Amino acid sequence: MRKYVIAPSILSADFKRLGEDVRTVADAGAKYLHIDVMDGMFVPSISFGMPVVKSIRPVSNIVFDVHMMVEEPGRYAEDMKKAGADILTVHQEACCHLDRTLNLIHSLGMKAGVALNPATPVETLEWVLGVVDMVLIMTVNPGFGGQKFIPYTLDKIRKLRNMIEERGLDVDIEVDGGITTGNVCEVARAGANVFVAGSGVFGGDAAENVRTFVRIFEGLK
Ligand code: DX5
Ligand code: ZN
Numbered sequence: 001m002r003k004y005v006i007a008p009s010i011l012s013a014d015f016k017r018l019g020e021d022v023r024t025v026a027d028a029g030a031k032y033l034h035i036d037v038m039d040g041m042f043v044p045s046i047s048f049g050m051p052v053v054k055s056i057r058p059v060s061n062i063v064f065d066v067h068m069m070v071e072e073p074g075r076y077a078e079d080m081k082k083a084g085a086d087i088l089t090v091h092q093e094a095c096c097h098l099d100r101t102l103n104l105i106h107s108l109g110m111k112a113g114v115a116l117n118p119a120t121p122v123e124t125l126e127w128v129l130g131v132v133d134m135v136l137i138m139t140v141n142p143g144f145g146g147q148k149f150i151p152y153t154l155d156k157i158r159k160l161r162n163m164i165e166e167r168g169l170d171v172d173i174e175v176d177g178g179i180t181t182g183n184v185c186e187v188a189r190a191g192a193n194v195f196v197a198g199s200g201v202f203g204g205d206a207a208e209n210v211r212t213f214v215r216i217f218e219g220l221k
Contacts, residue, residue, distance in 0.1 A: 004217035005194045006210055007032035007065050007174070011047060011145045012198035018052070019059045025201060026060040028210035033062045034176070034196045039070040042094050043143035050076070050083040057084035067115065067176065069142050070094060074101040081108040089113030089136050089174075092124055102131050113174065117142065118150050122160040132171060134194065135160060139187070140177025145198040149178030154190045161191025181212050188220055
């Protein structure tokens with residue numbers, strides 16, 4: 001049976017009360033906390049880095065799912081581990097030596113994820129699929145919260161799930177961007193099982209939204 005996870009993205013949280021927002025979603029049943037790190041180079045925006053991750057680490061044992069929208073993210077892998085990251089996801093497009101970066105993440109004791117922008121084919125992961133714990137299919141162009149889900153990414157998710165199953169691997173498929181309680185079922189049916197939601201959680205009553213996602217997952221089993 002597939003394990004379904006909601007990963008609220010703190011990019012849409014209220015930064016002046018970040019710790020409370022983290023506690024709210026963890027208490028409501030979220031198993032992952034999605035943390036978007038942006039460098040102003042790989043993506044246009046700058047968000048936050050290690051000091052913020054470190055400062056919220058004591059708030060909860062929730063899995064810290066760190067999404068590095070950063071050029072050559074391997075440069076920060078060790079610091080992110082020290083700050084409290086559990087899963088470190090790097091972009092295929094941002095790593096010159098992807099295999100080396102993934103091995104570095106594992107050697108530091110974190111789970112390793114690879115993210116793909118909407119235009120990047122899933123076939124690019126053919127040789128590293130056996131090395132990763134999770135693939136993040138971007139369902140919007142990275143850089144901002146609150147964008148609209150790109151429909152063709154559903155086909156990418158299906159294709160990737162087939163690749164994973166054909167090889168008998170145990171790899172999570174995470175989706176990120178424009179995920180709501182309205183489209184999550186369709187995305188899950190395509191083969192995704194970890195769902196990032198920023199505005200879809202923090203855009204209203206965050207605890208209630210997390211509980212709604214979890215209820216929807218119960219119905220999928
Ligand atoms: C976008 C980030 C996302 C963002 C999603 O580049 O990677 O994690 O927070 O926001 P929503 O769910 O509002 O599309
Ligand atoms: Zn993200």
